[in-house]
Structure formats: C-alpha cells, structure tokens
Amino acid sequence: MNAIHPLSNASEPDLMECLSVQHDRLNAAMEDTPKHQWRNQYHPDLSPMAWHYAHCHFIEAVWLHERVLGRSPLARRDWHDLYIPELSPKWRRGGRLPPPEELLDWGRACQTRHLDLLRDAPGVRSHPLLAQDYLTGFLAQHHAMHLESLEQVRWFARLRRPATLDTHTPDPCTYSPEEWIEHPGGEAVVGSEAITAFDNERAAHRVRLEPHAVCARPVTNAEMLAFIEAGGYRPGPHWDTGGATWLQKTGVAAPLGWHSLPDGTRVQTLPDGTRPLDPHAPVVGISWFEASAYARWRGARLPHEHEWEQARRGGHLRGAGQAWEWCGNTFHPYPGFRPYPYEEYSKPWFDNQHYVLRGGSTWSDPLLKRPAMRNFFTPEKRHVFAGVRLARKL
Ligand SMILES: [Fe+2]
Numbered sequence: 001m002n003a004i005h006p007l008s009n010a011s012e013p014d015l016m017e018c019l020s021v022q023h024d025r026l027n028a029a030m031e032d033t034p035k036h037q038w039r040n041q042y043h044p045d046l047s048p049m050a051w052h053y054a055h056c057h058f059i060e061a062v063w064l065h066e067r068v069l070g071r072s073p074l075a076r077r078d079w080h081d082l083y084i085p086e087l088s089p090k091w092r093r094g095g096r097l098p099p100p101e102e103l104l105d106w107g108r109a110c111q112t113r114h115l116d117l118l119r120d121a122p123g124v125r126s127h128p129l130l131a132q133d134y135l136t137g138f139l140a141q142h143h144a145m146h147l148e149s150l151e152q153v154r155w156f157a158r159l160r161r162p163a164t165l166d167t168h169t170p171d172p173c174t175y176s177p178e179e180w181i182e183h184p185g186g187e188a189v190v191g192s193e194a195i196t197a198f199d200n201e202r203a204a205h206r207v208r209l210e211p212h213a214v215c216a217r218p219v220t221n222a223e224m225l226a227f228i229e230a231g232g233y234r235p236g237p238h239w240d241t242g243g244a245t246w247l248q249k250t251g252v253a254a255p256l257g258w259h260s261l262p263d264g265t266r267v268q269t270l271p272d273g274t275r276p277l278d279p280h281a282p283v284v285g286i287s288w289f290e291a292s293a294y295a296r297w298r299g300a301r302l303p304h305e306h307e308w309e310q311a312r313r314g315g316h317l318r319g320a321g322q323a324w325e326w327c328g329n330t331f332h333p334y335p336g337f338r339p340y341p342y343e344e345y346s347k348p349w350f351d352n353q354h355y356v357l358r359g360g361s362t363w364s365d366p367l368l369k370r371p372a373m374r375n376f377f378t379p380e381k382r383h384v385f386a387g388v389r390l391a392r393k394l
Contacts, residue, residue: 015137183213353378
C-alpha cells in the first residue's frame with residue numbers, strides 16, 4: 001500500500017487543555033446529580049455514575065504511575081478489582097463504591113497530581129507514550145466516552161420516573177428535504193494518521209467505492225412516526241432474521257424514550273427532559289435492527305462506513321453529530337492494523353458481532369466527532385444515542 005498523507009483537516013487541539021476540560025466535565029456531571037443516584041444501576045449495560053467517575057481517575061493513575069513511570073500500583077489492590085472492567089461484574093459495582101464526598105475529593109486530588117505529572121515530571125515527558133501528547137489525548141477521549149455513558153445513565157434515571165413535560169422547549173429543528181448525494185464510485189481515502197486517532201482508525205488508506213447515494217440528512221422523528229403508523233414495528237419482510245427474532249423477543253414498538261401523554265400527544269424523554277416530539281429532529285434511541293428495518297422498508301439500506309466517511313469529508317452530510325449513525329458493516333481491522341496502546345482496545349471487538357457507528361451524538365464531546373472516528377456496538381443496543389441515515393446503490 002502506498003503511504004498516504006495524514007488526513008487531519010484541522011490543526012491538532014491542545015491535548016493538555018482537552019484533558020483538563022474532561023476533568024472539569026466529570027466533576028460537574030457528578031455535582032449536578034443528586035447523591036442518592038450516584039451508586040444506582042439503571043440498566044444492565046450501564047454502570048453507576050460514580051463508577052464511571054472513579055474508573056476514569058483510576059485508569060489515569062494506572063497509565064501514569066504503573067505504565068509510564070514503572071512504579072508499583074499506588075492505589076489499593078482491591079480498587080483494581082473494582083475499577084478494571086474485566087475484573088468487575090457490572091451488577092456488583094454500585095455496592096462497592098466509596099461514599100460520594102470521599103470519591104469526589106479523591107478524584108480532584110488525582111486530577112491535580114496527574115496534570116502536574118503530565119506537564120513536567122522527569123521520565124514522563126520523555127516517555128514514548130507522551131510523544132505529541134498521545135497518552136494525554138487518549139485519556140481525554142477515554143473520559144469523553146465515559147461522559148457520554150454518564151448521559152446514558154441520566155437518560156435511564158429519567159425514564160424510570162413518570163414523565164412530566166418540561167416547561168422549557170428548545171427551538172425546534174427546521175425542515176430539511178430528503179436530498180441524496182450521489183457518488184459515481186471509485187477510489188476514496190479513509191482512516192487517519194492524526195495523533196488523536198485510535199488504533200482502529202489507522203492507517204489512512206485507499207478503498208474502492210461502488211456507485212451509491214447517501215442521504216444528505218439523517219432520518220427524522222416524523223419519518224420514524226410514519227413508519228410506526230404504517231405498522232413498521234410489526235413483523236414483515238423488512239425485518240431480517242436477526243431483527244425479527246429481536247422484535248418478537250422485546251416487543252419494541254417505538255424508539256427508546258418515546259411515549260404518549262393521556263391526551264395523545266407524542267413526547268420524547270431525553271437525558272435533559274421530556275418534550276413534545278420534534279418532527280424534524282434526527283431520530284435517536286434505535287437499535288441496528290430498527291435502523292436496518294426502517295431502511296429496507298424505504299427501499300434503501302444503511303451506508304457502509306467508508307461511504308459515510310467519504311461524504312462527511314466532502315462536507316455533504318447535514319445533521320452529522322446529533323445522533324450516532326448505524327452503518328451497514330461490522331467493525332473490522334483496517335489493513336496493517338496494529339493494536340495500540342494495548343492489545344484489547346479494539347481487537348476483541350473485531351468479532352463480526354459489532355456494527356460501526358459514525359458521527360457522534362448531541363451528547364458526544366467535539367473531540368469524538370471527527371470524520372474517521374469509529375464507534376461500535378452489538379445490533380440490539382438502544383441506549384447509545386443512535387439513529388440512522390439512508391443510503392442506496394446507484
Ligand atoms: Fe474505560
């Protein structure tokens with residue numbers, strides 16, 4: 001394969017500043033949450049909020065003290081068993097967490113110590129993991145992803161309570177027609193060499209695209225409502241075998257968070273409140289099965305992630321970054337993939353069970369909304385702030 005120029009459109013962000021911003025956001029997220037909710041587990045896939053907070057700081061300590069400085073673990077041994085996900089079953093996490101005040105004090109102390117270490121400690125700046133602030137950016141993005149998980153926890157906490165309509169309604173989205181961006185096919189460059197790129201985004205490489213069209217904007221709530229009203233959630237040929245089985249098992253009949261008030265008004269609960277459904281906003285809260293069934297019902301399909309990235313780089317995608325967009329293909333290694341900074345970051349998920357999502361959501365940090373960023377989840381997940389954009393063959 002030929003060497004390809006780095007695909008970084010913008011200058012790199014100040015990664016120390018990015019990490020410091022994530023620290024502030026972590027503190028603010030906890031301070032804004034009533035303490036009695038900190039240890040609650042609202043969904044089998046979602047750890048308690050306090051666990052996410054502690055895990056972020058613990059992971060920083062492990063990378064800096066153990067991996068970079070080669071010191072023996074500073075933290076208590078039993079914290080490894082609690083804060084390393086592989087060692088800690090989700091359902092057991094809540095009851096083992098320290099009290100809120102202790103946790104917040106410890107987190108703040110970690111933040112100060114770690115930023116000082118990253119700024120000028122001997123043996124840190126010169127470590128290969130800190131070249132171009134790689135590790136700093138890796139940690140900032142790690143925290144940004146956990147902060148999005150915190151919003152998912154907030155969503156489920158709110159879904160548990162009876163819905164009361166918010167008095168404040170933000171400006172509704174404006175209508176945007178369904179336009180198609182046609183691509184004649186041919187060579188495209190995907191992936192990234194930027195310092196912030198994860199191992200699964202590397203290397204930038206050329207791919208061949210077939211002639212295709214991608215919709216200029218994501219599928220809206222109004223379009224999803226039309227699907228519901230036409231019986232789209234009933235079994236039919238638009239559900240593939242996996243989707244039909246999932247539909248039968250779950251009895252799902254609308255995107256996550258949609259419900260009707262006694263007077264028939266359709267409302268939507270999101271992490272920050274419950275409001276009448278905005279017809280022109282991108283749909284959010286659907287699984288890959290629902291995204292695929294909707295696309296098939298429309299005589300379309302999901303975009304391949306390369307098609308999505310090509311359109312995004314061309315500046316053609318409206319509404320990207322409001323809901324993660326399910327792609328038609330599973331998560332796979334790019335040519336020449338090398339695991340970094342550790343073996344298990346991406347590799348275990350190249351299992352043909354995880355589908356790629358692109359673009360980021362309203363609840364994602366801007367750090368994660370780059371064209372090459374690849375997210376990945378199994379097809380039944382509905383809590384990941386995901387929606388759908390249509391594509392079709394030309
Ligand atoms: Fe993590």
